[in-house]
Amino acid sequence: xxxxxxxxxxxxxxxxxxxxxxxxxxxxxxxxxxxxxxxxxxxxxxxxxxxxxxxxxxxxxxxxxxxxxxxxxxxxxxxxxxxxxxxxxxxxxxxxxxxxxxxxxxxxxxxxxxxxxxxxxxxxxxxxxxxxxxxxxxxxxxxxxxxxxxxxxxxxxxxxxxxxxxxxxxxxxxxxxxxxxxxxxxxxxxxxxxxxxxxxxxxxxxxxxxxxxxxxxxxxxxxxxxxxxxxxxxxxxxxxxxxxxxxxxxxxxxxxxxxxxxxxxxxxxxxxxxxxxxxxxxxxxxxxxxxxxxxxxxxxxxxxxxxxxxxxxxxxxxxxxxxxxxxxxxxxxxxxxxxxxx
Amino acid sequence: xxxxxxxxxxxxxxxxxxxxxxxxxxxxxxxxxxxxxxxxxxxxxxxxxxxxxxxxxxxxxxxxxxxxxxxxxxxxxxxxxxxxxxxxxxxxxxxxxxxxxxxxxxxxxxxxxxxxxxxxxxxxxxxxxxxxxxxxxxxxxxxxxxxxxxxxxxxxxxxxxxxxxxxxxxxxxxxxxxxxxxxxxxxxxxxxxxxxxxxxxxxxxxxxxxxxxxxxxxxxxxxxxxxxxxxxxxxxxxxxxxxxxxxxxxxxxxxxxxxxxxxxxxxxxxxxxxxxxxxxxxxxxxxxxxxxxxxxxxxxxxxxxxxxxxxxxxxxxxxxxxxxxxxxxxxxxxxxxxxxxxxxxxxxxxxxxxxxxxxxxxxxxxxxxxxxxxxxxxxxxxxxxxxxxxxxxxxxxxxxxxxxxxxxxxxxxxxxxxxxxxxxxxxxxxxxxxxxxxxxxxxxxxxxxxxxxxxxxxxxxxxxxxxxxxxxxxxxxxxxxxxxxxxxxxxxxxxxxxxxxxxxxxxxxxxxxxxxxxxxxxxxxxxxxxxxxxxxxxxxxxxxxxxxxxxxxxxxxxxxxxxxxxxxxxxxxxxxxxxxxxxxxxxxxxxxxxxxxxxxxxxxxx
Numbered sequence: 026x027x028x029x030x031x032x033x034x035x036x037x038x039x040x041x042x043x044x045x046x047x048x049x050x051x052x053x054x055x056x057x058x059x060x061x062x063x064x065x066x067x068x069x070x071x072x073x074x075x076x077x078x079x080x081x082x083x084x085x086x087x088x089x090x091x092x093x094x095x096x097x098x099x100x101x102x103x104x105x106x107x108x109x110x111x112x113x114x115x116x117x118x119x120x121x122x123x124x125x126x127x128x129x130x131x132x133x134x135x136x137x138x139x140x141x142x143x144x145x146x147x148x149x150x151x152x153x154x155x156x157x158x159x160x161x162x163x164x165x166x167x168x169x170x171x172x173x174x175x176x177x178x179x180x181x182x183x184x185x186x187x188x189x190x191x192x193x194x195x196x197x198x199x200x201x202x203x204x205x206x207x208x209x210x211x212x213x214x215x216x217x218x219x220x221x222x223x224x225x226x227x228x229x230x231x232x233x234x235x236x237x238x239x240x241x242x243x244x245x246x247x248x249x250x251x252x253x254x255x256x257x258x259x260x261x262x263x264x265x266x267x268x269x270x271x272x273x274x275x276x277x278x279x280x281x282x283x284x285x286x287x288x289x290x291x292x293x294x295x296x297x298x299x300x301x302x303x304x305x306x307x308x309x310x311x312x313x314x315x316x317x318x319x320x321x322x323x324x325x326x327x328x329x330x331x332x333x334x335x336x337x338x339x340x341x342x343x344x345x346x347x348x349x350x351x352x353x354x355x356x357x358x359x360x361x362x363x364x365x366x367x
Numbered sequence: 368x369x370x371x372x373x374x375x376x377x378x379x380x381x382x383x384x385x386x387x388x389x390x391x392x393x394x395x396x397x398x399x400x401x402x403x404x405x406x407x408x409x410x411x412x413x414x415x416x417x418x419x420x421x422x423x424x425x426x427x428x429x430x431x432x433x434x435x436x437x438x439x440x441x442x443x444x445x446x447x448x449x450x451x452x453x454x455x456x457x458x459x460x461x462x463x464x465x466x467x468x469x470x471x472x473x474x475x476x477x478x479x480x481x482x483x484x485x486x487x488x489x490x491x492x493x494x495x496x497x498x499x500x501x502x503x504x505x506x507x508x509x510x511x512x513x514x515x516x517x518x519x520x521x522x523x524x525x526x527x528x529x530x531x532x533x534x535x536x537x538x539x540x541x542x543x544x545x546x547x548x549x550x551x552x553x554x555x556x557x558x559x560x561x562x563x564x565x566x567x568x569x570x571x572x573x574x575x576x577x578x579x580x581x582x583x584x585x586x587x588x589x590x591x592x593x594x595x596x597x598x599x600x601x602x603x604x605x606x607x608x609x610x611x612x613x614x615x616x617x618x619x620x621x622x623x624x625x626x627x628x629x630x631x632x633x634x635x636x637x638x639x640x641x642x643x644x645x646x647x648x649x650x651x652x653x654x655x656x657x658x659x660x661x662x663x664x665x666x667x668x669x670x671x672x673x674x675x676x677x678x679x680x681x682x683x684x685x686x687x688x689x690x691x692x693x694x695x696x697x698x699x700x701x702x703x704x705x706x707x708x709x710x711x712x713x714x715x716x717x718x719x720x721x722x723x724x725x726x727x728x729x730x731x732x733x734x735x736x737x738x739x740x741x742x743x744x745x746x747x748x749x750x751x752x753x754x755x756x757x758x759x760x761x762x763x764x765x766x767x768x769x770x771x772x773x774x775x776x777x778x779x780x781x782x783x784x785x786x787x788x789x790x791x792x793x794x795x796x797x798x799x800x801x802x803x804x805x806x807x808x809x810x811x812x813x814x815x816x817x818x819x820x821x822x823x824x825x826x827x828x829x830x831x832x833x834x835x836x837x838x839x840x841x842x843x844x845x846x847x848x849x850x851x852x853x854x855x856x857x858x859x860x861x862x863x864x865x866x867x868x869x870x871x872x873x874x875x876x877x878x879x880x881x882x883x884x885x886x887x888x889x890x891x892x893x894x895x896x897x898x899x900x901x902x903x904x905x906x907x908x909x910x911x912x913x914x915x916x917x918x919x920x921x922x923x924x925x926x927x928x929x930x931x932x933x934x935x936x937x938x939x940x941x942x943x944x945x946x947x948x949x950x951x952x953x954x955x956x957x958x959x960x961x962x963x964x965x966x967x968x969x970x971x972x973x
Contacts, residue, residue, distance in 0.1 A: 027507045027521070063545045064604040068505055126510040127499050128451040133512035138746055140458075140469050140515035144773060155512060167505075168498045213541060214494060215847040233601045240592045244606045245585070251411060251611075252579060 032073030055226030121162030169208030834870030
């Protein structure tokens, strides 16, 4: 496997890096969509993040079940074992970051009959797919807007329910599948289906940096990395470890972070002003503001936190107005300015 | 050539004189140089976008490029509509059945690891195929999740994308173009200029080990970045490629440090073809007066003034060299203030594979053999074979050929049937002529945008044809990108005559293409119906009108669902008549608010 470019060596793109970190701190935010220019380090950032996620405790089963989870989120095997023994043995495992490559077939995504066993032994066994592998981790789809429709359908269903239900080839399997969806793409290649877009908690627009110093730095670092990836990774190890510790600390702090009523109220005002559909927008704003507070080591979520993340949490939830040239980003920014002043 | 010797480049007809900008570099010599540099650093440069029609010149370049590859370099050619299984890999059915266990088949991308992929007719490549290629590019490996197989296989290769596009609208997708360091155009190279190459495999083999040791300084990187900015090249890949190419050239020239000459080569080969604007003119520096470029735009002056002055002189030199390599056609376009439109997806009849019968939602299984475009459903085939295993084995044993393998017979073959919702493509044919433009163009644009928003929600494609003056043109080939659609609408100019027949003709051609690919076209003609320019571009109301009505009848005979939106201030009999001949729904704009328009389009689309 090629060596990933270190996360901490990615120049600029602060919004993207921050959003990915927040999704790692609180998976319930609902994933990150990274849309934008070519060559801005979209895939690089996601692969880099995978390398520094802190480990998690998991049961030694196909699905990396959470030993603390309720019965609903355990696989059949673990449920049976828990009923028998009362508890589950667990170990430390890396957080899975699973690629859903274009050209994947449905049998590999949702799981299917285990071909090998069927062919060699004539047995009917279930072979888990990518959704199973991504449980409790990340599912990364590059060029998410080019994903075939029938795969998107399966994905939406599973992402909504946290369960993958397979009924095919005479198999009937249900297993937990909760993952952070991370997608990237370039809007020039086509739009994203609205239902899928809505599934993402945060959306980030990345643009190529236009100032000389940043651009030079990118070229420089990239060149250095290509020449000797191992040495480069070694050089950035300390900085990567620091980010890793930051995630760990924030995850620990997260349950203690409080959201005062005033922050809730201001968030509601903002969402009402922007006319976002449903409560999902509000919930995402609050959750990501809390994750941001945790990331910064704050125990109280303030309006400032909300202001920082509101654009990422709301810009893809605005109803599209094709006649408004200004775009959703500036609409959110305008609303923030009008509500909270500058 | 492994020992220091005469510079091979000097022996060449077009001597690359260092930093002497201009006519010294023939496009052919640069094209050959690009082939050499690509071969020295295939992964670092990504490859070559070769815009050329097939012919002796292109063949000559390709044979030079192939001859430069060291022995054992895998060369693969990928056809336009390669199947996923072949491109990425998948289950090797014959071997699987033979061995009685799953056997994987290598895909083309994996086979090409360490070598070169030639992409045929790359301007028409399906977006999905391009995306798969780009993913392998970016990650240096092929990630396979298919047919019960999971594999990650390293795959690093250079691509030679053969772009046979004609005209501005046809060409490689931006995403692919961005990943290839060299963009060559050979259409203007005469056959007698396409001479043999003085570089040999030995030069390449000698340069490769030198490459990792080549040093490029911060100031040099800065120079390349600055030039990229000055030429309006947004993508950072360009600057990265430029520095890789400078290093590769230094290695070729047996240097361990990048020199000005290497930078000039990088500027010429990598940056110049990507320029979207001319560099802003500096107040003449006291160092060296650059060759005069009288028609340069001056708007971006302040941006470049804040740059550090130190490497300025070097940068000016390289910039001049680079500027000289910008093709004349591009200069003309830039001076007209016309932005290079984003290279579009392929138009035309064979362009897309979206609607192939092998895509979409699986809808049941049929008995039958896999033929072109249809996939064998392995699981169902096995299942069909399963009950017979015992009987067949006993049969075989009786025949004296006992075997424990699975016995699959032709009868067992099953193929998956796919249901594919026929995708609709809404083709707007917009009258941008003087008569229409003055009154209604703005409103028409608004209406189109509202409809676009709705098309977007339904995930349909939209295309846009505009007609004015002498003829019609496709402003937007079928696309799903609202961003692009809006951009081309914003750039829609108005004025001139009304070549209505040409507009309908072109819209009809697009619609016909969509129909042939299995999609459903909807033609929306927005006009006041007052044609005054005939198909051949000459004026004359009567003939223009007759031709328009004839074109309309063609639409009806092809059974293309259509809608005529009358954009004249008051509904005119011409519009109504046009709609009648076309078998179209007629909708006068004064009565049409956005909702009515939407409903009409929906009703027409069915």
